[in-house]
Each structure stands twice: as C-alpha cells, then as structure tokens.
Amino acid sequence: MKQTVIQATKVFGLLVAFYLGLGLVAYWMPDHSVRRHVQQSLEKGDFQEDYPKAIIRELYDCQDSYTLDNFTDALILNQAVNLRSEGLSGILLLPRHDEGIYQYINLKGTITGSTEGRTVHYGRYWHGSTFFARILLSFTSYTGIRYLLYLFTSLLLLWGLLRLWRTVGGVTTLLMAVSLLLVNVYLMQFSLQFAPVLILALGGIIWLTYHPSSDATVLFFALGSLTTFLDLITVPSITLGLPLLALLALRCDSDFKRGFCTVVKVAIAWLVGYGITWLAKWGLATGLTGANIFADAYGQGAEWSRGGYSYIGEAISSNLGFLHWKYIVVALLILLVTAIFRPNKKGWVPAALFAIVALVPFAYYVIMAHPALHHAWYNYRALVTAVAGLLLAAASLVDWQRLIKSQNIHKPCPRKNDADK
Numbered sequence: 001m002k003q004t005v006i007q008a009t010k011v012f013g014l015l016v017a018f019y020l021g022l023g024l025v026a027y028w029m030p031d032h033s034v035r036r037h038v039q040q041s042l043e044k045g046d047f048q049e050d051y052p053k054a055i056i057r058e059l060y061d062c063q064d065s066y067t068l069d070n071f072t073d074a075l076i077l078n079q080a081v082n083l084r085s086e087g088l089s090g091i092l093l094l095p096r097h098d099e100g101i102y103q104y105i106n107l108k109g110t111i112t113g114s115t116e117g118r119t120v121h122y123g124r125y126w127h128g129s130t131f132f133a134r135i136l137l138s139f140t141s142y143t144g145i146r147y148l149l150y151l152f153t154s155l156l157l158l159w160g161l162l163r164l165w166r167t168v169g170g171v172t173t174l175l176m177a178v179s180l181l182l183v184n185v186y187l188m189q190f191s192l193q194f195a196p197v198l199i200l201a202l203g204g205i206i207w208l209t210y211h212p213s214s215d216a217t218v219l220f221f222a223l224g225s226l227t228t229f230l231d232l233i234t235v236p237s238i239t240l241g242l243p244l245l246a247l248l249a250l251r252c253d254s255d256f257k258r259g260f261c262t263v264v265k266v267a268i269a270w271l272v273g274y275g276i277t278w279l280a281k282w283g284l285a286t287g288l289t290g291a292n293i294f295a296d297a298y299g300q301g302a303e304w305s306r307g308g309y310s311y312i313g314e315a316i317s318s319n320l321g322f323l324h325w326k327y328i329v330v331a332l333l334i335l336l337v338t339a340i341f342r343p344n345k346k347g348w349v350p351a352a353l354f355a356i357v358a359l360v361p362f363a364y365y366v367i368m369a370h371p372a373l374h375h376a377w378y379n380y381r382a383l384v385t386a387v388a389g390l391l392l393a394a395a396s397l398v399d400w401q402r403l404i405k406s407q408n409i410h411k412p413c414p415r416k417n418d419a420d421k
Helices: 002-027 031-043 070-082 087-093 103-112 128-137 142-168 170-181 195-210 217-230 238-251 256-289 293-304 308-320 325-341 348-357 360-367 369-374 376-396
Strands: 095-098 118-121
Touching (some): 031 103, 031 142, 070 128, 128 142, 142 238, 170 376, 238 256, 238 360, 238 376, 293 369, 348 376, 360 376
Antiparallel strands (some): 095 118
16 A cells, blocks of 8 residues: 555656646747647638537437537637747646637637737646647647547557457457447547547556556556546546446456455545646646636636535436437347346356446536536536446346357456466
C-alpha cells in the first residue's frame, strides 16, 4: 500500500509537470499559423451549425443521439486562438472572446477582431484539449484535426480489439465492440470534445492487455487524472468503466471477494486521481493568477446541485432513452437462452463482477444528475459501460468450450504467454 502511494505521488507530480509543460508548448505556438488555420475552417463552413446531425434525419429514430458538438469544439478553438491574449496566465485562465450564446459567432469575432462582446475565462478546467488543439492548429485546419482524430482513434480501436482478441478471445472482444457501436462511438472520433475520453479508455485497455497481472492501481489513478486534464465532463466514467471491464476479463477471477476488492481499489484510485487533479488546477490558478477559481468552481457546483435529488430519476431515464434497446435486448436474450442450454456453473463470479461494474454510469448520473439530464444527448454514452457489463455478465454464464470446440473462438482466461506478447 505504501509503495503504491509513493508511486502514485510520483506519477501525479510528473503528470502535473506534463500538463503545465504542454500548456507552455501550446502557448509558444505561432499565433499567425493558428489564426490562419481557424480562418480556413470558418471559410469552409465547419461551424455553421452548433449541433449538426451526422445522419439523414428522416431515416433514423433517436436523432439527437447522432448529434455532433460543434458548439464546444468552436469554444475550444476560440480558447486556442486567445491563449496568448493575456500573457502566461492564459494557460491557467483560458480567456476567450464572447459575444453571446453562439460559439460560431464568438469564434468568428475573435478572428475578425470584433470589438463587440467581452473576454471571459474558463479557469476551473485544465483544458488539455485546448492545448492539443492549438498545437495541431499550427499545422492544419479544424477539418485536418478531425481527420487526424478519426485516423488515430480508428487505429487505437483496431489495436485494442486485436489485443483483446489475442488475450481474452473472440466473444469478449465482439461484445466490447458491439457495445461501442450501440452508443455511436464513431461520432466521438470526429470531436475535440468527445474524443479524449475514448482515447484514454482505449489506451487503458491496451496497456492492461500487455500487463494483465501487474498492480493496476497506479494506472487507474493516472487515467482519472488524465481524464480531468482532457475532458470537459462529457462521459468521464468510461475511462474507469471500460478498462475495468477489460481488467476483469483478463484476470478472470474465480474468487468473488478478491475480484470485488480489485474493483473497489482501482475505482478509488481513479476517483482520487480525478479529484486531486481538479484541486491542483484550482489551487494553481488561484495562487498564480489571483483569480478565485475555488469560488468559481463552488458557484458552478451549486448550480449543478440545484434541485438536489429531484433530477436523478429523469436524468437516468433520459439517458437510457438514447440507447438502441431492440439490439441490446436481442443480444441479451441470445446470450441468456444460450446459457440455459450450455450453462457455465462457475460463471456466476465474473458475471456478478461485470454486473457491478455496469453500475458505474448510474453512479455518475446520481452524482452529476443536473448536467447528465441537460446533456443527455451525449452523456448517454457513459452507458457503454453498462451495456458492455451486462453483455459480458450474460456471456460469462455460457460454457463456451462446450458450445464451440475451437479455442480460437473464445478463451475464458488468457494464457500467460499470450498476455505478455
């Protein structure tokens, strides 16, 4: 325990140094290149609609679940352009030009030098995505960044699924892939707002497939911290839930108590990393700039908690309403019926552990009920952990070796030499 705390402390120090260092790198990127590429994006019409639908609207139900968040992406670019407008304090306060509710107008105003509006700050977040955006905008436009995001996340998806196939088998890999498809994962691949948590979740899964037997506590601590750095509270819980499901599949624990202790330990590590990184940002920004970021954070927290527990039920039901239920129900029925005819008598332990992890997004909705309700059109993607957890729980009840003789189809537990390759 002591050694783990020491390692986590060292990792946290390195991560904070990396966050500030990346901010400095972004700060020193040439303004003229950033502005030129943002102007190109505006001229191409990349931001004419704040919340465009990525489908032919008349052909699909649940249209809002196919929505892109150009609104927040434009805000991120606005901050990237204005990062140097107030000196080095901009790294901590993140100034941006504001003329009203439409971020496209705000972004256009900052490029054209509009004298209307005002400068506002967004200092309670780390805004790691803004730092990366400014660095990339030195070389390409917003459209180019989208291509890069799609390419990078596609390669990560392919790598992650291949590693899962090699270490835990085809069934687990297929169910994880299906779960991602059922929350429209491909939309996350095109968004500065959504992509970071997907990248972190996939990165965590890939790391675990190479180190399945190592202590994962520090990894989850780091994932929690990196989530705070990069995410604007989209679906942060997937950087805990998806890697945790992968960890359980890799460990294939037959001892419920030991497996449950693992779940609790890494969840606490993630929460500590997540929370302490928020506190570090507020402390650094307040101490180095004189702005009272703690008061800002408290005010936003009070706004989110307005209404207390009254939002919880509606938040959960609204998010559940965005799922493709007919496909989920069919998949669960197939697995459960198969389990009746080919039961795995030892499968209840992993099934119970997967089911427990499936509750992670609901814990998130309880704590963050107000924003989860108002942003349900993208917060529903947190339910990928619930969908994958339930499907994996049902699959654990099936004796796959009796059902399918080929060991290449499903490996209930990874072979040690596979995991190390």
